[in-house]
Amino acid sequence: MIKVTCALIVDEQDRVLAAQRSKKMSLPLKWEFPGGKIEPNETAENCLVREIKEELNIEVQISKELPSNIHTYPKMTIELIPFICKHINGDIILREHANFQWLCKNELLALDWADADVPIVYRYLKP
Numbered sequence: 001m002i003k004v005t006c007a008l009i010v011d012e013q014d015r016v017l018a019a020q021r022s023k024k025m026s027l028p029l030k031w032e033f034p035g036g037k038i039e040p041n042e043t044a045e046n047c048l049v050r051e052i053k054e055e056l057n058i059e060v061q062i063s064k065e066l067p068s069n070i071h072t073y074p075k076m077t078i079e080l081i082p083f084i085c086k087h088i089n090g091d092i093i094l095r096e097h098a099n100f101q102w103l104c105k106n107e108l109l110a111l112d113w114a115d116a117d118v119p120i121v122y123r124y125l126k127p
């Protein structure tokens with residue numbers, strides 16, 4: 001199973017950053033929470049901070065880990081491990097993604113999310 005971390009980056013207005021995968025990536029044009037695969041000998045937290053710097057050019061601070069979701073795609077099974085984060089430094093530059101959006105809670109469910117992310121969105125929205 002591939003362990004993947006992802007960031008729910010929340011701003012002062014309680015909006016969350018969603019990133020759209022590019023046409024060239026797997027799951028093209030699906031929306032996801034930015035992040036990536038944990039490398040050998042890396043903690044989930046270090047992976048997340050590294051991936052967000054690589055993909056979005058920003059520094060984030062982790063506030064909280066949420067329950068992970070195990071999802072089986074036709075070609076692989078992933079454990080997606082979400083963290084609530086704050087953007088603490090830098091301007092967003094998209095290094096891999098096609099697009100990004102800051103979304104209010106009531107807008108989140110309208111996106112075409114990667115399948116593994118859907119339960120995470122629901123869990124985040126649950127009071």
Ligand SMILES: Nc1nc2c([nH]c(=O)n2[C@@H]2O[C@H](COP(=O)(O)OP(=O)(O)OP(=O)(O)O)[C@@H](O)[C@H]2O)c(=O)[nH]1
Binds near residue numbers: 006034036080
């Ligand atoms: N980063 C991230 N990956 C996700 C999410 N949801 C989801 O299914 N994934 C999948 O988990 C894997 C994460 O790998 P990655 O983002 O490091 O992708 P990568 O460039 O190394 O691999 P790739 O060649 O599959 O694109 C991808 O296959 C991606 O499709 C998500 O919310 N964030």
